[in-house]
Amino acid sequence: MIKHPALPESLKGTVEQSWNAILDAAGSAQQAALESLLAQPGLSRQLAVVLAGSRYAAETLRRRPWLLLQLCSAGELETPLREGALEFELGELLAGSDDEATVVLRRFRQRQMLRIIWRDLNRLAPTLETTRDVSWLADACITHGLKHCTAELEAKYGQPLGSDSGEHQELVVLAMGKLGAHELNLSSDIDLIFTYPERGNTKGAARSISNEEFFTRVGRALIALLDPVTAEGFVFRVDMRLRPYGESGSLVQSFAGLEAYYQEQGRDWERYALIKARPVTGKLQYRQALMACLHPFVYRRYVDYSAIESLRSMKQLIVAEVRRRGLQRNVKLGSGGIREIEFIAQCFQLIRGGRDSTLQRRELFAVLTQCADLGCLPQDVVQELQAAYLFLRDVEHVIQAWEDRQTQELPDQELACAALAFCMGFADFPAFMAGLDAYRDSVTKHFAALIAEAEDSTPAPQSAGLWGADCNPEQLADLGFTNADGLAERLRTLFESRRVQRLQAEGRERLDRFMPLLLEACAESEHPDLALERALPLVSAVARRSAYLLLLIENPPALADLAALCGASPWIAEQLSTRPALLDELLDRASLYTAPEKETLQSELRQQLARLTVDDLEGHMDALRYFKASQVLRVAASEISGRLPLMKVSDKLSFIAEVCLEQVLALAWAQLSLRYGEPSREGTGRGFVVLAYGKLGGIELSYASDLDLVFIYDATAGGYTDGERPIDNATFYMRLGQKMIHILETRMGLGQLYEVDMRLRPSGASGMLVSTLGAFEQYQRNDAWTWEHQALVRARPVAGDEMLAEKVEHLRRSILCESRDTTALAREVVSMREKMRSHAKVTVDDTELDLKQGFGGIVDIEFMVQYAVLAWASQDPSLADWSDNVRILETLAHSGYLQKEQCQSLVQAYLELRSATHQLALQQQSRNLPATQFAAERSSVQLAWESLFAKVQGDENSTDDS
Structure with missing residues (x-):
């Protein structure tokens, strides 16, 4: 007797009745074997659950009681499926059976469905395993059913060939919905679309037909094989209504026809349906080609607010x-x-x-x-x-x-x-x-x-009448705008502009909904007039791409952030106006005001580039530019809001550049390697390093900084790449550098990635674009000027081969730690500083202070730090540990070469002056300020300069007097 401790009384009779019917249908030998199963308590309980929960399973076992014995003896009720197992098993059955395919398929389904239901109802399989198994069953039936139908029709009409390629064509069955996602339920329809790669005709039989007619016949035969209910049941109910034009459309479409339909007539619900689409049959190249042509329709390039x-x-x-x-x-x-x-x-x-x-x-x-x-x-x-x-x-x-x-x-x-x-x-x-x-x-x-429902975004009554040809300044004043007359005129000008007047109905309706909301958001910001004035160019820029307006209509907090950021910084407003795609960053306030650490940046960029193939250079360049612009926007928003101090701002901007350079190098390497193979070299790694100088080298990057870079490689002299089109190592690395610069500097819709300055390489603009490690060392030891060694103080490897980076860093330290005549060094440093001032036309009695080049400015501090490292690192190598000025000054204070109080005042002055340059950049203002500003900071810098270079300057002054 079947037992289950939790079986309700109302189901016990059903279970017993079903079991007796199964025993009655079985032969005497099978009866004994079946009854012996009840001696296994676990199996007896499982059987009770299946007979209680599934009339279908009970009826299947009544008709074919031996299935239970087969499944138990094979251990299939306890064991999960392996991928491909069903397809292999069905193929063996079809090849070895004398029965028609329609019978084999239906009996195969019965057995597998019994197994799946048993495991599901008894919770031997998790939910997603059940949906996967049913989907694998459908895949196997479609695949082998298609092979059977295709073979029969090819025998009659010949093989279908592509008119352009001449290649054998196949029907690609595109699984939609739950089958596409491997999420079929126990009794699911399968939604399919039939397509084939190329138009053409069949060849090899007495009668030739077009590929379209051939695959239409194949498709009909496949449906007839799977769908009808016979004495053995059915395989899968087939639904073809998701194909182009639905039930009135052709049963099959070529890839080109499918692509044309979705581009010209595809609707949003079809995008929704295609999200789960998966090719079940066809060669890998055909499957990939099909998905490549569908991808742009399903997934827009950027965030799709429309x-x-x-x-x-x-x-x-x-x-x-x-x-x-x-x-x-x-x-x-x-x-x-x-x-x-x-x-x-x-x-x-x-x-x-x-x-x-x-x-x-x-x-x-x-x-x-x-x-x-x-x-x-x-x-x-x-x-x-x-x-x-x-x-x-x-x-x-x-x-x-x-x-x-x-x-x-x-x-x-x-x-x-x-x-x-x-x-x-x-x-x-x-x-x-x-x-x-x-x-x-x-x-x-x-x-x-x-x-949210559309009515949730209805503009507030007090601002609804402000957008139009009769914009009333008094109403603007009532909202809190100071320059009401001027802003009213600007609003009228925008309203009457050709750009606005020529908008289509949908765009005009969105703009009319948006403008009152923008006015209110600006009015509630800290700087209403500035916010509105700076936001209007953005409105003009996106008026014809009204999906961006819809984003802001749908997200009031994002609109409030837009107004606040525009009011706080014209630089941010300009970034958003020229790169409207960045508006997406306003949707997540947590990320907008949080600049990630380097590891997070690397992960985010990898995810954004994961969908792109190596040969899609334009796609990579677009993605890199968006990544950089969005991350820099986060840093700016964080600084504006007071959430990031100066040192952290520079760190974050430097991290963004480093992550971009890492990816640019990887992309350039991958593209060249595909073409030429990889250069011969000892050990692992690429044998290539990007050495950053200046602000990036000093981890002091600002918003508009260019990148001072030097490219160094180390590979087998006279070696060649290992590809089908080999080139010598030197040429490969030179092209690698050129490719990197191309990726970094090419202007696209989102602008440049970074502007690059390569003039600090050995021999400057006349030198080789990429240097060997040996040539770089020889130049630095024998030919470099003092100012080039000054620049080396703020140099560090930022991307490339780690082993080579260690060698470059070791060489840098070795050069910096060389013993020098400090008097001669001081004379050269002071002379170079005066040349820079002369070039910048800076004098001591200027009424304006140039924060960078002026007396007591940023460069004075940098020159003192560089002199200190070059003068004293031979005695204290720890001075060469760092490339940023602040930590070098802290090391100088600790080592005693400069007084601690003096170092502290220089650090404070440096941070104050750099912070001012950042703020001025965000406000798009000149770095020239009244000379009275930062008087205390400049005074401390000038005192330090005098104490450090007094002897040299005294000698030069006496020489000048004579």
């Missing part, structure tokens, strides 16, 4: 359908059901997936995880949605296991309700419903919070 309105419409349709059809008992389509969780995840995929490539996933569970990682949804919300998803999918499976029907409706019959509650682990049906409602309420709450 999808918001269509997604809002879809959401409204979902809500209306639930209401109209009374779907509350439907765990998929009802309120709080599976569809709403899918919608939440896919909204973020459509809107953000173009830029955040980690969202370009088919599996819903993984997409939700990425939503948490990217900050699209809070972690706790994602955990609630994932828990609800797994519960609802389990419920769906139990409902469908009952009779192998494609339904998500909760049952009405008392026996089915009892079976559902039991299989879900509840004492009774009311307890189950309480648990189900708790999950659905959670989903409903999060679904309702996604994408």
Whole structure:
């Protein structure tokens, strides 16, 4: 007798009746074997669950009782599937059976579905394993079914060949929906699209037909093989309604026809559907080509705010359908059901997936995880949605296991309700419903919070009349604007401009909704007039790309941040006006005002570039420019808001440049290696280093700094690359440097990545672009000028081969620690400083202070630090440890070469002056200030200069007097 300690009384009779029917249908030998299974307590309990929860399984075993014996003896009920196992097994069955393919396929499905249901109802398989196994079953049936149909039709019409390539063509079956994501339920339809690579004709048979006709016949044959219900049941119900033009469209399309349709007529719901699309059949090259042509339609290049309105419409349709059809008992389509969780995840995929490539996933569970990682949804919300998803999918499976029907409706019959509650682990049906409602309420709450209704963004009445040809200055004044007349005139000018007047209806409507909201946001900011004045160029820039306006309409906090940042900095306002894609950064306040550490920057850039192929140079260059611009915006916003001190600002800007250089080097190397192979060299690594000088070398980068770089390599002399088109090592590294500069400096839609200055390389502009380590050492030891050794103080490797970087750093320290005549050194340093002042036309009695070149300015401090390192590092090598001025000054104070108080005053002056240059850069103002400013700081710098160089300057003054 079958036993299960938790089996309700109402189900015991059903289980016993089903078991007796199975025994009656079996032969005497099989009866004994089946009854012996009950001696295994674990198996007996599992059997009770399956017979209680699935009439389909009970009927399958009644008709084919030996299946249970086969599954038990093979250990398949306890063992998860390996990928490819089903496809292999089905192939063997079809090859070795005398039965027709239609019979083999249906019997194969029965056996596998029995195994899957058994493992699912007994919780031997997690939810996502069940959905994966059903999907693998569908893949195997489609693959072998297609082979069978294709072979039959090729025998009749010949092989289909491409008209251009002449290659053999294949039908590529594109799995949509849950099959595409390996998320099929126990009794699911399969949504398919049929496509093929190239137009052409068949060849090799008496009758030739076009590829389109051939694959149409193949497609029809495949549907006829899988879909009909026969005495053996069915394989999978096939739904072709997602193809272009739906049921009225052609059954098959070529790749070109498919691409043209989506480009010209594709609708947002089709983008939504294609998120999960996956080619099931066809050569790898065909699958990749198909996905490459669909990708631009599904995922826009940057964040796609234009999808918001269509997604809002879809959401409204979902809500209306639930209401109209009374779907509350439907765990998929009802309120709080599976569809709403899918919608939440896919909204973020459509809107953000173009830029955040980690969202370009088919599996819903993984997409939700990425939503948490990217900050699209809070972690706790994602955990609630994932828990609800797994519960609802389990419920769906139990409902469908009952009779192998494609339904998500909760049952009405008392026996089915009892079976559902039991299989879900509840004492009774009311307890189950309480648990189900708790999950659905959670989903409903999060679904309702996604994408606010349009009326939520209605502009406030007091600002609604300010946008138009009759803009009233008095109303602007009432809102708090000081220069009301001037701003009213600017608003009227913008309103009457050709750019605005020629907008299409949708763009005009969005602009009319946006402007009153912008006025109010600016009025509530700290600097209303500046905020509005600086925001108007942005409005003009994006008027024809009104999706950006929609972003700000939909996100009032982002609009408030826009007004605040524009009011605080014209530099930020200009960045946003020239690079509107950066508006996306305003959506996440936490990240906007948090500049990441270097490791986080590296991870973020890797994720953004992961979707690009090595040969997509333009794509990489675009992504790098967006990455740099967005990260620099974060730093600026953090500094403006007072969340980052000066030293941290420079650190962050330097980190951004380093991460970009690392990636530029990797990209340039990959592209050249594909073409020429890799250069011959000893050991591992690339044998190439980027040595940064100046502000980047000193970890003191500012917002508009260029990069002073030197490229050094170390590889086998006279060696060649190992590719099919070998070139000598020197040429390879020279081209590597050229490629890096091209990637860094080329102007694109988002501007340059960085401007590069290579004049500090050996022999300057006349020298080789890339130096060997030996040549660099020889030049530094024998030919370099003192000012070049000064520059070496602020040099450090920032990208490239770690072993070579250590050699370069060792050489730098060795050069800096050489013993020098301090008097001669001081004379050369002072002479170079005076030449720089003369070139900059700076005099001691200037009424304006040049923060950088003026007396007591930044360069004076830098020159003193450089002199100190060159003069005394031979006695105290720790002076060569650092490349930044502040830490060198701290080392000087500790070593005693300069007085501690003097070093402290120089550090304070340096930080104050540099902070001022940063602030002036953000305000787009000249670094020249009234000479009275920073008097105390400049005085301390000049006193230090006098004490350090008094003897040299005294000698020069006496020489001048004579």
